[in-house]
Amino acid sequence: MKIIYSFLFFTFLVFITEAGNEDFPIGARSSAMGNASVSLSDVWSAQHNQAGLGFVRDYAGGVYYENRFLLKELSIKGGAVAVPVKGGTFGLCITSFGYTQYSENKYSLSFAKSFGNKLSAGIAIDYLSTKIAEGYGSKSVVAAEAGIIAKPIKNLTIGVHIYNPTRSKIASYNDERLPTIIRLGGDYNFSNKVILAIETEKDIAQKAIFKAGIEYKVAKEFYLRAGIATNPTLSCFGFGVNLKNLKIDLSANYHQVLGISPQLGLSYSITKKEKGGSAPAY
Numbered sequence: 001m002k003i004i005y006s007f008l009f010f011t012f013l014v015f016i017t018e019a020g021n022e023d024f025p026i027g028a029r030s031s032a033m034g035n036a037s038v039s040l041s042d043v044w045s046a047q048h049n050q051a052g053l054g055f056v057r058d059y060a061g062g063v064y065y066e067n068r069f070l071l072k073e074l075s076i077k078g079g080a081v082a083v084p085v086k087g088g089t090f091g092l093c094i095t096s097f098g099y100t101q102y103s104e105n106k107y108s109l110s111f112a113k114s115f116g117n118k119l120s121a122g123i124a125i126d127y128l129s130t131k132i133a134e135g136y137g138s139k140s141v142v143a144a145e146a147g148i149i150a151k152p153i154k155n156l157t158i159g160v161h162i163y164n165p166t167r168s169k170i171a172s173y174n175d176e177r178l179p180t181i182i183r184l185g186g187d188y189n190f191s192n193k194v195i196l197a198i199e200t201e202k203d204i205a206q207k208a209i210f211k212a213g214i215e216y217k218v219a220k221e222f223y224l225r226a227g228i229a230t231n232p233t234l235s236c237f238g239f240g241v242n243l244k245n246l247k248i249d250l251s252a253n254y255h256q257v258l259g260i261s262p263q264l265g266l267s268y269s270i271t272k273k274e275k276g277g278s279a280p281a282y
Contacts, residue, residue: 022104023163023181024095026064026078028265032238032251033213034227036197038185039149039159043267045122046080046091046110049161049183051147053089053112054120056082062247062267069258073099084272088113091124101133108145118151128178130170143168143178155189180204185211193217197227207231225251238263245269 027044030037037048043060045052060082068074078095091110098104105128112122124145131138147161163181170176185199194216201209213227213236221243227236238251249265 022097023106023179024076024078024097026066026076026080026093026095026265027062028064028238028249028251028263029215029223029225029240031066031253031263031265032225032227032236032240032249033197033215034199034211034229034234034236036185036187036199036211036213036227036229038147038161038183038199039157039187039197041120041149041157043080043082043091043269044265045112046082046093046108046124047078047095049147049149049159050091050110050112050122050124050145051120051149051159051161053082053091053110053122054114054149056089057084058269058272059083060267060269062265064263064265066261066263068261069255070260070262073101075099091122093124103131105129105131110145120149122147139170141168141170141178156186157188158184158186160184179206229253245271 025031025035026047030040030044030048040048041052041055043056043062062080064078066076068076076095076097080091080093083090089112093108095106096103107127108124110122110124112120114120126143126145127140128143129138129140143164144166145163147159149157149159151157161183164178165180167180168178170178181201181203183199183201185197187195187197189195197213199211201211209229209231211227211229213225216224218224221241223240225238228234229236232255235254236251238249240247240249245268247267251263253261
């Protein structure tokens with residue numbers, strides 16, 4: 001049984017790392033909504049769409065952990081920080097995938113600026129590294145990201161984001177490059193209790209992915225969330241608890257073949273009083 005388990009694990013590891021340096025989503029709120037997050041604005045925008053940071057008015061930080069398919073070797077860990085300044089908002093995001101024998105790490109520094117309450121734009125510079133043990137060594141590469149978020153009418157937000165537009169090269173062998181990913185989506189606030197988000201993601205070398213999620217504010221401190229995603233098909237669900245400045249988010253994604261992936265996210269904000277008010281709680 002141990003031999004079979006090891007074979008399945010390494011087969012799956014090869015499968016998910018075939019593209020190399022996947023841009024892993026982080027944030028349990030986003031995960032519960034099928035990762036339809038390109039138009040959302042919170043501290044996790046440092047990873048999803050840096051333009052969202054332009055609407056973040058408070059200092060904020062968060063940590064995230066995902067036990068992918070209940071295998072610690074496939075775990076995803078991340079952290080994000082948002083620092084508003086006079087001219088915009090700086091963001092820092094770190095993600096890590098894998099374990100001692102194989103790991104992928106991303107270090108991202110971003111900046112976003114809002115233009116009034118209707119438009120925001122953001123950019124990021126990423127440093128990515130892949131390490132394989134047993135003498136195979138490591139490889140590093142620099143990439144870029146950019147995004148825009150617009151609010152054309154009341155209650156509607158639209159976001160667009162591109163990851164690695166320059167198609168940065170990982171290795172000369174077989175012309176291996178980081179994936180170039182374009183995301184387009186939006187969210188609509190039906191009321192102060194219900195948000196519906198939809199998104200399409202397209203890796204230029206892969207099939208498009210469709211995502212959709214909904215968030216329902218049950219009470220002032222409690223949120224319920226659910227979502228779906230395709231390619232592969234995922235069912236997503238979770239909830240969030242808002243305790244003033246502390247937010248606790250729990251979620252899980254279910255793959256019909258590989259099983260369940262639970263996620264936990266914690267974030268904390270410090271209110272920064274300034275003209276123009278502060279960003280919404282979520």
